[in-house]
Amino acid sequence: MAATLDEVAQRAGVSKTTVSRVINNRGYISTKTRNRVQAAIDELNYHPNSVARSLLGKSTQLIGIIFPNTSNVFYAEMIEHIETRLFKRGYKTILCNSFNDPQKEVEYLKMLQGNQVDGIITGSLNENIAEYRKLTLPIVSFDRYLGNRIPTVSSDNFEGGQLAAAALIRGKVKRVLLISTSLSEMSPTDDRINAFAEKMEQQKITYKQINIPFQTSPTMKKMFIRDEIREFQPDGVMATDDATAMLVRYQLELLGKRVPQDVQVIGYDGTRFMQEAFPELSTIVQPIPDIAELLIELLIERIEDPEKELGKQYTLPVALYGGGTAGS
Amino acid sequence: MAATLDEVAQRAGVSKTTVSRVINNRGYISTKTRNRVQAAIDELNYHPNSVARSLLGKSTQLIGIIFPNTSNVFYAEMIEHIETRLFKRGYKTILCNSFNDPQKEVEYLKMLQGNQVDGIITGSLNENIAEYRKLTLPIVSFDRYLGNRIPTVSSDNFEGGQLAAAALIRGKVKRVLLISTSLSEMSPTDDRINAFAEKMEQQKITYKQINIPFQTSPTMKKMFIRDEIREFQPDGVMATDDATAMLVRYQLELLGKRVPQDVQVIGYDGTRFMQEAFPELSTIVQPIPDIAELLIELLIERIEDPEKELGKQYTLPVALYGGGTAGS
Structure with missing residues (x-):
């Protein structure tokens, strides 16, 4: 007992x-x-007994965090930063892997409400989930507009797209393949693509944009990339995430093309893990620790004062990591 | 309201x-x-209201999971499998990143008890945490002996060490560097090293074993690896995790050595992520989904029947992933 x-x-x-x-x-x-x-x-x-305390009207000190999938290194690092920082401030983290499945996300939201979490941080990319607007709980969002009362924290996707384009332009590319793995029609990563395409047009560089849906299996993804490279014969490739950039690198190798001599490759995200495991990869670095810190700061402000006026959009700067697969 | x-x-x-x-x-x-x-x-x-229900003596349906760090891809994939499967069975997951800090782990254990979790899955590698033995909660452990009442699930670290050694032997190595990143003196990954060393001795192959502590910074780790390669001049390297194997690969490249022609490299873990991002890496694959499933199965059996007799040790098979950095 x-x-x-x-x-x-x-x-x-x-x-x-x-x-x-x-x-x-x-x-x-x-x-x-x-x-x-x-x-x-x-x-x-x-x-x-925290359970008894929460029934006495005190807060549960539980925070729900919803991200597409922990096994994506970008989200894994974000989740680690969020959980560690929340714990230091006296909060516990309930983890939810939504897999971008709207139905699963709705179930999670119901579960989190039932457990009387004090707030929710969501980095999931499902749009139009009416449930979010019904919730009276404090919520903050990573990289996704969910409603006027819900602040969004992003890094500067437009700037990132421009930096990636500039790196390839410095490498004197002529034919560029632009591979996005955006999750939905109105994804914030669209800004990366739009900014990149704008730069290509300014420089009158031929480019082709393709999209690989989130649910595509790895084998299909590889085939798709290989076929596109064979057909379009690019001398530069930009991918909207590092894992896809690494797939591109490998397919190029299999096709007997040298990186960066024959084809330049640039990725996006710049996780600590990838920079340690494969420091050659040129990429755009999102400031994961700063994003995590700001999400928590805003959420706790809202929890402590539900009437607190917060901004709608917070945008943090990104940086080019030179690496060795793109640029001059 | x-x-x-x-x-x-x-x-x-x-x-x-x-x-x-x-x-x-x-x-x-x-x-x-x-x-x-x-x-x-x-x-x-x-x-x-789950909180009210739990106060009425019903279970909270909360499970605490403790792992060293989410941003390690191996743990990230394990956590994803665990959370997803627990959710399907009606449980919610409270995530804890212990960073192998015994004090933080004790704080987590107190917090989880305070929140009346139904059980704990721990993959943390701190030994001698007396708190575990004090707990009357159902607990299952990944890869770590915590006491007679706590079942341990592992993959076959001994078999893994042998498979890695056999791959390098097929590649006709003469001088092998064995890099472990084990977390403590009695780590289960010791079996990987012991089995590997045994094979080397049987074949009378010169080998040197070094250990890099968990807390070592990436920069120090790189320097350390580079210096060892320079000094020992191996023609084969085995690392007890894939991230370290990738660091080795890069340092070899910087030193102008070709992989696998000049030096063969084999890693350990075989995450889905690494196999997609860098399929060249030869490695030993741990069955992450099966480990997750068994941990959950055992935990739920114990939750549903606290007197249930469970085994002390469950060992799952591993496999060699050929890749292209080691073997003939």
């Missing part, structure tokens, strides 16, 4: 109020009393 | 018991009544 507050008070020879004060770090308590209570807590292996 | 059970019952014109039956899918309810109740639930946007 778990120890109760009563038992701790009895063991320490103090009132329940005093134990509660020690636990919640409230009011004046002498060091001697504090130590005695702490000793009783340790001896009895007592844990304050 | 959130809708209550009372309001749903009133709106549907049925008793609270009937509403409760519909929600919990218990007892006979006519389709007509069920539809009426569901309509009332939808109109009022009612969500059964």
Whole structure:
């Protein structure tokens, strides 16, 4: 049986109020009393019951986070930063992998509400989920507009697209393949593509844009990329994520083309993992720790003051990581 | 204000018991009544309060999962499989990144207990955390012995070490560098190294073993690897994880050595991500989905019947992924 507050008070020879004060770090308590209570807590292996506290109208200190999939390195790093920072501020993280399935996302939202989370951070890319607008909970969004009351944090996708284009232009490309893996019609990653295409047009460089849907299997994705390279014969390729850029690199190798001598390749995301595992890859770096920090900051502001006025859109800067697969 | 059970019952014109039956899918309810109740639930946007239910002695349906860090691709894939499968079985996942910090891990354990989780899956590699033995909660462990009552699921680290050694032996290596990144003195990955070393000795192949501690910064890790390669001049390298194998590959490239012609490289883990991003890497594949499934299966058996007899150790098979950086 778990120890109760009563038992701790009895063991320490103090009132329940005093134990509660020690636990919640409230009011004046002498060091001697504090130590005695702490000793009783340790001896009895007592844990304050968060569930009971939340029923007394206190917050659950639970935050739900919804992202498409943990196994995508970009989201994995984002989730790690979010969870670690939330924990430091006294919050626990309920993880949800939506796989961009609107039905699964709605189920998650219901579950999170049922568990009375204090707030939600969503980096999922499903649009038009009416559920979000019904929620009265504090919500912040990564890279996706969900409604006027929900602040969106993004990195500068337009700037990123321009930087990627500029790198290939410095490498004197003539025929560019632009591969997007955007998740839906109004994805924020569209800005990457639009900015990139604009630069190509300005420089009158021939380019072709293709889109590979999120659900495409790896084998299909590889075939698709190989066929496009064979047919279009690009001397430059930009992909809207690093994993796809790596697939391109490998298909080029199989086709006997050298990177960057024959074909230049630039990716997008710039995770720490990829930069350590394959530092050659030229890419655009999103500031993952800063994005995580800002999402949490905004969410906690809203939790602490539901009426707090917050901006609708926060945009953080990106940077070019030179690497060795693109540019002069 | 959130809708209550009372309001749903009133709106549907049925008793609270009937509403409760519909929600919990218990007892006979006519389709007509069920539809009426569901309509009332939808109109009022009612969500059964999990917190209140858990205080009534019902389970919270929360599971805590503790892993060193989400941003390690191996753990990221494991976490995705675990969360997705738990969700299908009606459980929610509280994510904890321990960073192999025993103090942080103890804080997590206290937090999880305070939130009355139904059970814990731990893949963290801290030993001697007495807290685990104090817990009366159902716990299952990945790759780490935590006590007689806690089942451990691993993949066959010994077999993995042998397969890696055999691949390099087929490639006719003469001087092998063995790089482990094990986290502690009694890490399960020691079996990989022991089995590998045993094979090397049988074949009378010169080998050197070095260990890079978990906390080493990427820059230090790179320097360390480069210096070892320069000094020892291996023609084969085995790393106990793929990320380190990729660092080795890059340092070899910087030193002007060709892989696999001059130096063969084999990694360990075989994540889906790495096999897609860099399919050249020869590696040992751990069956991540099967490990996740078995961890969940054992945990749920223990939750449903706390007296259930479970094995102490479950070992799943591994496989060699040929790739192109090692072997003949």
